[in-house]
Amino acid sequence: MLLVSLLLCRVAVSAQTLAERLGYPPGTKLIIVHADDLGEIHAVNAAAMKALQGGTINSASLMVPCPWFPEMADYAKSHPDADFGLHLTLTSERVYYRWSPVASSHKVPSLLDENGYFHHDWEHNTHVNPKEVEVELRAQIERALAMGVRPTHLDSHQYRLIMNGKELFEVMLRVAHAYKLPVFVTRDWFADYSYLQASLRSDDIVLDHTVTIEPEVPPEKWAEFYLAALKNLKPGVTEFVIHPGYDDEELRAATRERSTWGSAWRQRDFDFFTSDQFREVLAQQHIQLITWRELVRAAAASK
């Protein structure tokens, strides 16, 4: 069972699990502590850069269409070992602060609202054209490459490309294969989204689990939620999807229309994942950090 739960590949391409190939014994608990939304807002970039320096947040993904992306591209160039993916973005979900596609807008009309921004949300009557999604994803990756970012993985802002049907997931997967990049997918999602498993190739990396905090957790229970998740962690590779940021004037203004994934929320994530308490529980529970770069190397070595 332990061997099975450590499997990172849907279909094992060798008798060893990925964790074993990395040199870990069966039963090892590995986590990626992954900061989302870099590039969106300076207060998010600044918090992430600080936390990455501390080392307990060890991976992140960048929103290429957002105005502060150049700051992260510059950082990525001067920190070539940083574990940065691209946070593929198809929505502009805030109200007072907005962004638009990277692709020429005439090529992606179904992704635009009436003012030329990405849709604020995808409603029942929003018909997103998968061909246009592919054009936009490729444009985001090409801009990142042109600006010196060498991404380690791809994931999807607001899980739009994961949870909106087989067709959009297959677009993401096709683009990922074209650029030889892994996509953040976890077996936790297979029950609810069966097309994920059906679409993946045998050589695609699949994480075992993911943990992310939800609006149901009250602010005073923040640390308690994460501590419980860490104490109950299952063997294998788990990605903690977190949203650190500094609760300052910029972030408060940019997110003020709702508190979910808002400014105070992001400060709480920053505080927990840069705390001594977090370091201590990692040591107590024998939990080890791992990056996307290490997973990819292990997968390549096993071929």
Next chain:
Amino acid sequence: MLLVSLLLCRVAVSAQTLAERLGYPPGTKLIIVHADDLGEIHAVNAAAMKALQGGTINSASLMVPCPWFPEMADYAKSHPDADFGLHLTLTSERVYYRWSPVASSHKVPSLLDENGYFHHDWEHNTHVNPKEVEVELRAQIERALAMGVRPTHLDSHQYRLIMNGKELFEVMLRVAHAYKLPVFVTRDWFADYSYLQASLRSDDIVLDHTVTIEPEVPPEKWAEFYLAALKNLKPGVTEFVIHPGYDDEELRAATRERSTWGSAWRQRDFDFFTSDQFREVLAQQHIQLITWRELVRAAAASK
């Protein structure tokens, strides 16, 4: 001479000056205190909204392509009497924080750098196509109108459309005439840019003078510079072009590659133009505030 200096129209369309039509006696000193760059950065929006509320900054212009424009569009809708023009923008002059055209990029290739942002600067080898400029200016105005802004005037970010030749100025003027909006032009510029005077129509509003602070002024002389300008003010209508902002983490990060028109600069402008000292010198010197909206009404009434 006083009458002549008060003329706001290049060719008088009636014997009265615009100041007289507004009800002011000859010799009256009128100023527009105009904040530039709203929409670019939240710290600029926040400072401008605070200063507009105080009343000593009484006009401003908005950068439609910038990510914080929706915040100002929202403010404009709830403050329909605010004197807001559009700060027509064709450059993205910062390094870590960038923006792109409103028009579909395939329509305006000459305005784009290699990554799809507006050019950081216009170099000797940057060939900006005037037809594409017109497409982009119209797209900026159309987005502003669609988002509920009713602009009172047009001006040009970094004076690109004023100081880069007759052809670009005539594009701006043609668009302004199409939308029945005045353009910020002052007789101070006629000596250096003779095509301005040659291109203007007899019914175009032309301000008498402009004052703006330059990098040569050291920080400790900021108030001294403005006080001298106010004490030596000539009769007629003068626009003070200022750049208020809050010197906070966001503004420092966005402008950190150079100090000119940077974060501390903008805080100094905010501080002076919201100070009691500024109010007092206005009263002492019998200087009166006027808006673009009032100028347009007076011009319309005189026809």
